Amino acid sequence: MLPRMGIRVKGTTGLLIAAAIIVFFIVAIPAYRVLFAEFFAISVGLGLVIALLLYLRNKYFPVSDKDVENKRPLGLD
Numbered sequence: 001m002l003p004r005m006g007i008r009v010k011g012t013t014g015l016l017i018a019a020a021i022i023v024f025f026i027v028a029i030p031a032y033r034v035l036f037a038e039f040f041a042i043s044v045g046l047g048l049v050i051a052l053l054l055y056l057r058n059k060y061f062p063v064s065d066k067d068v069e070n071k072r073p074l075g076l077d
Helices: 011-028 030-060
Strands: none
Touching: 011 030
């Protein structure tokens, strides 16, 4: 059996690789160019809207200690 090889990608690097793959498909496959571009634009737009809503909610309504029921779920002191 061959040893398993893998590439570990985290954070910004993963986002850049994903964006490069999308751009490649938009450029390489002309028949689907409009479809991929629309899907990509809608996905990015929804992501930005959700990120903005979560940011504003956490800024104006932060989670306090009284909102958390089980502060030590593992029972550690």
